[in-house]
Amino acid sequence: MAKTYAYALLLRGINVGGHRKVPMADLRAVLAELGHGDVRTYLQSGNAAFTSAMRDEARIAADIGRAVERRFGFAVDLLVRGGPYLRAVVEDCPFPAAGLEGKQLHVTYLSDNVDPGRLASIDAKAFLPEEFRPGDRALYLYAPDGLGRSKLAAVLARPALYEGIVATSRNWNTVVRLADMTGETTDA
Incomplete structure (x- = not known):
């Protein structure tokens, strides 16, 4: 099996005051559709953990950003950070x-x-x-x-x-x- 790496996704400014809603179940689905594994979310404020065979945090973030915009209809700032960094x-x-x-x-x-x-x-x-x-x-x-x-x-x-x-x-x-x-x- 391929080696996987653990990451966290940090979305900025979602689910605040009823605006820019991103249900966590839908966010998990977006990450899974992109091929990421072991997808879990934490709280409702845009935190997720997942695994990926990819090593490039910037590329993963860009892919997720495009998928989030397609799914929810708005762009959102986000960061992807690996487990060792966290x-x-x-x-x-x-x-x-x-x-x-x-x-x-x-x-x-x-x-x-x-x-x-x-x-x-x-x-x-x-x-x-x-x-x-x-x-x-x-x-x-x-x-x-x-x-x-x-x-x-x-x-x-x-x-x-x-x-x-x-x-x-x-x-x-x-x-x-x-x-x-x-x-x-x-x-x-």
């Missing part, structure tokens, strides 16, 4: 994740690293005790009172910060779960 995001967390609630820690996954100059323009001290740290195609955010009350999260969500970059955020519980889901698959 585990590294968890392991490289610069904050004491074990001692925090999932709602206090978030990761913004990025299609590319943000220009350090853009991040340097943020007056980090003005937002303490909230903090952020860049990672490998990721941005970690510690928001002790949660994302909804975070002033730093609002600054980090500005489109100019990510110009030309796809960015989508997940809370720590989802970050860990996606790493676990892509680690639960085995090579065929």
Whole structure:
């Protein structure tokens, strides 16, 4: 049998406020129709884990993007990330994740690293005790009172910060779960 690789799919901005609806059963069907295996979804916010014989994350993402647009009638930003990368995001967390609630820690996954100059323009001290740290195609955010009350999260969500970059955020519980889901698959 062919070797397969585990991936997570992260869709951005779907199923929010009744707009851009993507039922998870339909998303699983799209992934299966593209030939991906062991397809599972997590929550209703556009998270899926699957296996593929393909190694090219960008090509997989482009194929999924076209299929999603055909199926649902709108384009959606998305990222595909392999299991080893997702585990590294968890392991490289610069904050004491074990001692925090999932709602206090978030990761913004990025299609590319943000220009350090853009991040340097943020007056980090003005937002303490909230903090952020860049990672490998990721941005970690510690928001002790949660994302909804975070002033730093609002600054980090500005489109100019990510110009030309796809960015989508997940809370720590989802970050860990996606790493676990892509680690639960085995090579065929």
